[in-house]
Amino acid sequence: MSEINKLIPYRELHLRIAGKNDQEILNEAVQRCLTASVPLISAETAYLLFTLARAASPVRIAEIGTGFGYSALLLALASPGSSIITIENDAQSAKPAQEFFTAMGVCGRVSLLSGNAIVALRTVSGLFDFVFIDAAKEEYVSYLNLLLTRLARGAILVADDVFFDGEMHGRLLPKLVREQIRNELEHFRRIVREKPYFLTSFLPIGCGVSVTLLIGHPELEDVGNGAMQD
Numbered sequence: 182m183s184e185i186n187k188l189i190p191y192r193e194l195h196l197r198i199a200g201k202n203d204q205e206i207l208n209e210a211v212q213r214c215l216t217a218s219v220p221l222i223s224a225e226t227a228y229l230l231f232t233l234a235r236a237a238s239p240v241r242i243a244e245i246g247t248g249f250g251y252s253a254l255l256l257a258l259a260s261p262g263s264s265i266i267t268i269e270n271d272a273q274s275a276k277p278a279q280e281f282f283t284a285m286g287v288c289g290r291v292s293l294l295s296g297n298a299i300v301a302l303r304t305v306s307g308l309f310d311f312v313f314i315d316a317a318k319e320e321y322v323s324y325l326n327l328l329l330t331r332l333a334r335g336a337i338l339v340a341d342d343v344f345f346d347g348e349m350h351g352r353l354l355p356k357l358v359r360e361q362i363r364n365e366l367e368h369f370r371r372i373v374r375e376k377p378y379f380l381t382s383f384l385p386i387g388c389g390v391s392v393t394l395l396i397g398h399p400e401l402e403d404v405g406n407g408a409m410q411d
Contacts, residue, residue, distance in 0.1 A: 194227055242256055379393050
């Protein structure tokens with residue numbers, strides 16, 4: 182599929198949710214992601230993320246995996262009353278993301294933390310009522326473990342690529358890496374599916390999206406290593 186055709190479903194979404202100036206910024210963010218082969222959520226995931234954030238009207242949002250800032254821009258548009266913390270490990274991606282936040286005028290609400298997400302999450306205090314995870318798949322359980330005490334009751338947690346098959350930009354990752362990611366994501370899915378304080382749906386969008394609602398109080402446990410305890 183040509184790059185122009187890939188842009189069409191994103192542009193259709195932008196026409197429905199944003200004014201002309203913001204449409205141009207969103208379109209440029211998508212275009213630059215495609216050109217630079219920077220990770221980008223699918224158009225279907227973009228529709229879903231915007232819809233969930235608009236419906237939930239969150240006050241405080243955490244995003245793990247900023248990329249060029251596209252999904253954070255969607256979240257900012259969907260929930261104009263929210264504050265957003267977004268974390269990006271790649272300094273080269275963080276710079277254009279900050280430029281897009283400035284262009285859309287959301288810098289006052291969107292705080293970009295540059296560095297490893299596990300380290301950055303340990304420095305963040307307060308509760309979040311909406312979380313989006315789209316970062317290193319081999320660290321999803323570690324992210325979840327750190328978020329357990331940072332989720333408000335009724336919080337929504339959206340995770341992208343939860344059935345990731347190990348293919349990136351048309352090539353397979355090394356076998357050992359694929360196995361590590363597969364095991365990590367299997368563990369992540371089991372936690373959000375089976376823990377009594379979570380209610381989760383898995384959606385066949387892209388490489389799979391999980392939508393989890395916090396319906397109880399997480400126990401003071403570490404879900405980051407080994408098998409879950411009953």
